[in-house]
Every structure is written in structure tokens, then in C-alpha cells.
Amino acid sequence: MLDGFLGKLKILPFSESENVQAALPSGPPFIAQFNPETFSVTNELEYAQEDPAHGDDGEEAKFKCIKPKQYSFDFLLDGTGATGEKKEVLAQIELFKATVGFFGPIHRPRFLMLSWGTFVANCVLESYTINYKLFRPDGTPLRAVISATFKEHKPKLLKELLKNLGSPDLTRSHDVKEKEQLWLVSYKEYESTNYYIHVAEKNGLDNIRRLKNGKRLYFPPLEQ
Incomplete structure (x- = not known):
């Protein structure tokens, strides 16, 4: 990244599992209006669950597998123009849904690539919550935060x-x-x-x- 150049976090959608990063995106990219202040990566190990024998006070934790990583981000959407960049919040929410959501031709949500600086991850959307924070007098949202969690995806x-x-x-x-x-x-x-x-x-x-x-x-x- 060049000094002084602000690279925005991007979400790129793909329709085929094996072609993430190697083919053209299959839909509109979502580019964060503001880069997140923090994000989290969750690593989880799974161990086999066994019923202890009668009288035992514990069992060996037998390793089973490493679960896919989880990536969690908060995306701030601001339509007030207070920061110098004014966008319609509802339009940005619809763009987010179009990028990460269900895609008819493949009968499932798209495969995704998250890209921000040196961070690159292949993943799929696991969940998201929209928290509306500020409104116009007619009730139209002026500010919102999309809290999204993505699950790591590795092609077969x-x-x-x-x-x-x-x-x-x-x-x-x-x-x-x-x-x-x-x-x-x-x-x-x-x-x-x-x-x-x-x-x-x-x-x-x-x-x-x-x-x-x-x-x-x-x-x-x-x-x-």
C-alpha cells in the first residue's frame, strides 16, 4: 500500500467455490464507507465428546478437528455528510445484501473474498445484524452499523x-x-x-x- 493512500476494506462475490480469487467477481463489490476500527478472528478447536464412565471425574479431551475461522466486522454507514462523505444508508444496506446474500443461479449465498491491506480471506456470510442509530424526521435512517460475521471457506x-x-x-x-x-x-x-x-x-x-x-x-x- 502506498504511503498516504487509504485502502478501503472490500467484499468481492464469486459464484463458484473453486474460482475465488481466480475469476471475475459475479456481482457488485461492497466497499466499506469507513474502515473498521477493529475486527476479530475467532479460532476454535473441536474435541470429541464422550460420556464418562460411572465414577470417573473426567475424560481425555480427544482432538477432533480445527473449525473454520470466523471473521467479525462492524461497518459504519453514515448519510449525514458530517464526515465529508454522504451516502444513502438504505442504498448501502441493499448493496451489502446484493454482494453477500442469496444468488439465484447457484441457489445459495455467494462465496466471498474479504480484502483489506495484507488481510485476505475466502469466506461465506454467516450472519449480520443492522443497528439503526439516527433518523430523518420521516423515519428514514441516516446512520447505521452492520455487524457481520463471516465463516472461512476453503475450496475442496x-x-x-x-x-x-x-x-x-x-x-x-x-x-x-x-x-x-x-x-x-x-x-x-x-x-x-x-x-x-x-x-x-x-x-x-x-x-x-x-x-x-x-x-x-x-x-x-x-x-x-
Whole structure:
């Protein structure tokens, strides 16, 4: 981000699970009128629940899985013009709904990408609440806050890749040739540009723009 440039938090909608970040958005983006002052990321672990045997005072907490992350934001909408930017609150609420809500052609809410500076997350809307704070004499809202919670979304192929990256069964490898780029090598392996960052992490690369000639890269198979 350039010094002095205010990057707004954006929500981009996509209609296909596997093409988040790799295809054109399937609807209007929602751009925050004001960046949130804070946001929260919830990480939750799930443990198997077992009924204790008679007389026991406790059971072993057996790990089951890591649940999808939750991201929570408050979006302030202001139609008073007091901050120098005046927008119709009801119109902004409808834009938010159009971006994150139910999409007829896929019979479900859209898949989303949240983007703000270095924060990027693939997710779906889990819930939202609108708190109206100020009104015109006719009852039209002049200020509102949308409190929204999003659930992390990982496409099926990405989940399989991440699982296989942690497995010793690395069945495909590639020796880097001069001037090859990671995104292109990854695209040739997976026919997608979605996975090269994860491949870089698991191959211990500290520079994804400049690959060392002769470096051996490993590409686990994707289960179809």
C-alpha cells in the first residue's frame, strides 16, 4: 500500500467455490464507507465428546478437528455528510445484501473474498445484524452499523492440497529451470493459480518471485 493512500476494506462475490480469487467477481463489490476500527478472528478447536464412565471425574479431551475461522466486522454507514462523505444508508444496506446474500443461479449465498491491506480471506456470510442509530424526521435512517460475521471457506481442492502437503506421499516433483516462475509451474501442475502460495510455504521458499535454478519442488496430488 502506498504511503498516504487509504485502502478501503472490500467484499468481492464469486459464484463458484473453486474460482475465488481466480475469476471475475459475479456481482457488485461492497466497499466499506469507513474502515473498521477493529475486527476479530475467532479460532476454535473441536474435541470429541464422550460420556464418562460411572465414577470417573473426567475424560481425555480427544482432538477432533480445527473449525473454520470466523471473521467479525462492524461497518459504519453514515448519510449525514458530517464526515465529508454522504451516502444513502438504505442504498448501502441493499448493496451489502446484493454482494453477500442469496444468488439465484447457484441457489445459495455467494462465496466471498474479504480484502483489506495484507488481510485476505475466502469466506461465506454467516450472519449480520443492522443497528439503526439516527433518523430523518420521516423515519428514514441516516446512520447505521452492520455487524457481520463471516465463516472461512476453503475450496475442496485446496483442502485436499493442504492435507496432502502434510503427507510424506509426495508423488510429483519438478526441478526448477532458469527464469521459471512459481505461479506458472504451479499452474501447469494443477491447472489453477490458487495454490502456489501454499506450495511455496510447504517447500520452504522465502522468495516466490525468484526461484533458484535446480531447486526441486514438490507438488502433492489433488484428490478429485
